[in-house]
Amino acid sequence: MVEAVTETTTTTNTDDGKPTISTVVIIIAMQTEALPLVNKFQLSQDHHFVFPEGVPWVRYHGVYKDLQVNIIWPGKDLLLGVDNIGTISASLVTYASIQALKPDLIINAGTAGGFKAKGACVGDVYLASDVAFHDRRIPIPVFDQYGIGARQTFSTPNLIKELNLKVGKLSTGDSLDMSPHDETSILANGATIKDMEGAAVAYVADLLSVPVVFIKAVTDIVDGEKPTAEEFLQNLVAVTAALDQAVSQVVDFINRKHLGEL
Numbered sequence: 001m002v003e004a005v006t007e008t009t010t011t012t013n014t015d016d017g018k019p020t021i022s023t024v025v026i027i028i029a030m031q032t033e034a035l036p037l038v039n040k041f042q043l044s045q046d047h048h049f050v051f052p053e054g055v056p057w058v059r060y061h062g063v064y065k066d067l068q069v070n071i072i073w074p075g076k077d078l079l080l081g082v083d084n085i086g087t088i089s090a091s092l093v094t095y096a097s098i099q100a101l102k103p104d105l106i107i108n109a110g111t112a113g114g115f116k117a118k119g120a121c122v123g124d125v126y127l128a129s130d131v132a133f134h135d136r137r138i139p140i141p142v143f144d145q146y147g148i149g150a151r152q153t154f155s156t157p158n159l160i161k162e163l164n165l166k167v168g169k170l171s172t173g174d175s176l177d178m179s180p181h182d183e184t185s186i187l188a189n190g191a192t193i194k195d196m197e198g199a200a201v202a203y204v205a206d207l208l209s210v211p212v213v214f215i216k217a218v219t220d221i222v223d224g225e226k227p228t229a230e231e232f233l234q235n236l237v238a239v240t241a242a243l244d245q246a247v248s249q250v251v252d253f254i255n256r257k258h259l260g261e262l
């Protein structure tokens, strides 16, 4: 049973009378990426069911500064015990989190592959200006555009300036590696980074009119020499530190601000 949940922080107004951001949902696909942030914000695991009984999805929550902070991790596959990465789980937890928590803002944080031809380096942290899918090829007029699902993200010029983040387009698909078909679509999407969740989170959040900020840190160079899986695993922990520092700065920045100030 999914029910709306509220914690106790009072909504205040900024000087110009707009309501400040109060509830934030941070969607993170991997436990390794999520746990340092759970500690940083001193969140506790939720033992009430805001999600349907039996699902592996995990909510950590607490009050940080003036914000109700929720970290949502889709948990581990019930059969295989690995993180529930990819677009299906990302869509489901985004939908369920919005229904249960009514966030003012979603942050989708995670790692990504980067294209050195577009200036990406391992350890770079990007804010995605646009998202699209690269593995939903439907060569029928208009369905082709539906499959790609390209959309601009919520505009955050002050956040980008203040945090000195790199900005680039994000392309999403359900594979870590890159087939020649994927490569063609990613290039057509104009992407600098590729992940496995972003465009799915964007689709659901757009349906329900919740703004999303995408923060993605580069673990591997897709157009480089090293095998992707090897490079990803080698850099995951170190790059997660950079990712979590950026997310932490984003949360500090949004505290006491209204959406129009981002």
Ligand code: ADE
Pocket: 111, 112, 113, 114, 175, 176, 177, 194, 195, 196, 219, 220, 222, 228, 232
């Ligand atoms: N996350 C980290 N590296 C990635 C890659 N190369 N493709 C998709 N998602 C990723």
